[in-house]
Amino acid sequence: MARAIPIIKLYNKLLVSIQLDLSDQLVLQLREDITKEIQQTGATGLIIEVSGVDILDSYIARSIRDIAQIAKLMGAHTIIAGLDPNMAVTLVEMGLVLTGVSTALNLESAIEMLSEIQSEMEVNVDELIGEETPEEDIIMELE
Amino acid sequence: MQTSSENVYDRLIGDLMNFVGRPVARGIIHSALQKSGITQETLQQTGISKKFINEVVVGVKLFVRDENDKQECLSRLGRYSITSAPNVGPPPGIRRQVPKPPPRAQPPRRAPMTERPQMQQRAHMATATTAARTRPMTKTVSPAAESAMASINVEDDIVKVRSLARNKAVSIGFQSTDQVKIATAVSELARNIFWYAGKGKIELHEVENPRKGLRIVATDNGPGIKNVDEIMSGNYKSKTGLGLGIRGCKKLMDEFKILSSPGIGTTITICKYL
Numbered sequence: 158m159a160r161a162i163p164i165i166k167l168y169n170k171l172l173v174s175i176q177l178d179l180s181d182q183l184v185l186q187l188r189e190d191i192t193k194e195i196q197q198t199g200a201t202g203l204i205i206e207v208s209g210v211d212i213l214d215s216y217i218a219r220s221i222r223d224i225a226q227i228a229k230l231m232g233a234h235t236i237i238a239g240l241d242p243n244m245a246v247t248l249v250e251m252g253l254v255l256t257g258v259s260t261a262l263n264l265e266s267a268i269e270m271l272s273e274i275q276s277e278m279e280v281n282v283d284e285l286i287g288e289e290t291p292e293e294d295i296i297m298e299l300e
Numbered sequence: 301m302q303t304s305s306e307n308v309y310d311r312l313i314g315d316l317m318n319f320v321g322r323p324v325a326r327g328i329i330h331s332a333l334q335k336s337g338i339t340q341e342t343l344q345q346t347g348i349s350k351k352f353i354n355e356v357v358v359g360v361k362l363f364v365r366d367e368n369d370k371q372e373c374l375s376r377l378g379r380y381s382i383t384s385a386p387n388v389g390p391p392p393g394i395r396r397q398v399p400k401p402p403p404r405a406q407p408p409r410r411a412p413m414t415e416r417p418q419m420q421q422r423a424h425m426a427t428a429t430t431a432a433r434t435r436p437m438t439k440t441v442s443p444a445a446e447s448a449m450a451s452i453n454v455e456d457d458i459v460k461v462r463s464l465a466r467n468k469a470v471s472i473g474f475q476s477t478d479q480v481k482i483a484t485a486v487s488e489l490a491r492n493i494f495w496y497a498g499k500g501k502i503e504l505h506e507v508e509n510p511r512k513g514l515r516i517v518a519t520d521n522g523p524g525i526k527n528v529d530e531i532m533s534g535n536y537k538s539k540t541g542l543g544l545g546i547r548g549c550k551k552l553m554d555e556f557k558i559l560s561s562p563g564i565g566t567t568i569t570i571c572k573y574l
Binding site for chain 1: 484
C-alpha cells in the first residue's frame with residue numbers, strides 16, 4: 158500500500174510532508190489516510206509540512222484547513238510547518254485566514270509546540286481519571 | 301498544451317499525408333521548422349508556435365493544388381492549438397537571438413520550389429554569422445515571442461500553466477514575492493476554468509504600456525457567472541469556493557477585469573507591473 162503522500166508516526170504525533178502538487182484526488186486520499194492513521198495510532202498531534210509545496214492557492218489552503226479541522230474533531234491538534242515566506246505574504250494579501258490552524262516556522266518548532274500542547278491535553282485527562290479511580294479506596298477497605 | 305503522449309511532428313505529417321505524399325509532407329514540415337528556427341525536439345516540448353504554423357500553411361498553399369483539398373488541409377491545421385512559448389532552452393539573455401531571418405535572406409512568398417532550399421541555406425548561414433549584428437535589430441521581435449498560451453483541459457494543466465506563468469514572471473524580471481503572487485493568481489484562474497468550465501485557455505502577454513509587466517487573460521466558454529458583482533463584493537459565500545479564488549486574485553494583482561455572463565462564458569484579464 159504505497160501512499161502518494163507518506164504519513165510518518167513520531168511518538169504521539171503524525172508527520173505529513175507534502176512534496177507533490179495536490180490534485181483533487183490527492184487531497185481526498187490524504188484526508189482519508191490521515192483520519193485512518195489518527196484512529197489507528199491514537200495520535201493527538203498532526204504536523205503538515207509544506208516546504209515542498211510549490212504554490213499555495215486558495216484551494217490548497219482550504220484543503221489543509223479542512224484536514225486540520227477534521228483532525229481536531231478526532232482529537233488531534235494540527236500545526237502547519239515550513240510555509241515559504243512569499244507564500245505567507247500571498248495568503249495574507251489574498252485575505253485567506255487559516256482559522257483553527259496553528260503554524261510553526263519549521264519542523265523543530267512544530268514538534269516543540271505540539272509537545273507542549275499535547276502534554277497540556279494529557280494532563281487534563283489524567284486529572285479527570287485520577288479523581289474517579291475507586292481502586293485506592295477498595296484496597297484500604299480490605300486492609 | 302499538447303498532451304505529452306502525442307507526437308506533434310507525427311501528427312502533422314499524418315495530417316499532411318492525406319493531401320500530399322510523404323516526401324512533400326516532410327519537406328513542408330522541415331522547411332517550416334527551419335524557417336521558424338526550431339528543431340523537432342523543441343517542437344515537441346514547446347508546442348506549435350504561430351510562426352511555425354504559418355510556415356506550414358505557406359508550404360500547404362504551394363503544394364496542395366486542388367482547391368478543396370487545400371481548404372480542407374488548412375482547416376485541419378487550424379485545429380492545432382497554438383502554444384507559442386518562447387524557446388524553452390536558452391536563458392532569457394540569449395533568447396533574443398531566435399532567428400527572425402535577416403531581410404535579404406527572407407524568401408518571397410511566391411518563390412518557386414526550386415529556389416527555396418537555397419534561400420533557407422543562406423538564411424540559416426546568415427543568422428549564424430550575423431547573430432551578433434542582428435541582435436539589436438531583434439529588439440523589435442514579433443509579438444509572438446513575448447506571449448505564451450496554455451490550454452486547460454486536464455487537471456495537470458493547472459500545474460503546467462502555473463509553472464509557465466512563473467517562468468514568464470522570472471524572465472520579465474519580477475521579484476520572488478511577485479513571482480509567487482503571479483503564479484498563485486494564475487493557479488486560481490486555471491482552477492476555476494477547470495472546475496467550472498471544463499476547458500479554456502490562459503494567455504500570458506509581456507506588456508510595456510503603461511509600464512513593463514505581465515498581462516494574463518483567462519478565457520473559457522463555460523457556464524458564466526450570474527452574479528459577478530455580488531461575488532466580487534464578498535457577500536456571496538459559495539460552497540465550492542468560487543469567488544474566493546477570484547477575489548484573492550484581484551487582491552494580488554494591480555489590475556483586474558472580469559467579463560462574464562451565463563451562456564457567454566468568462567474572460568478575466570489581470571495585470572501585474574514591475
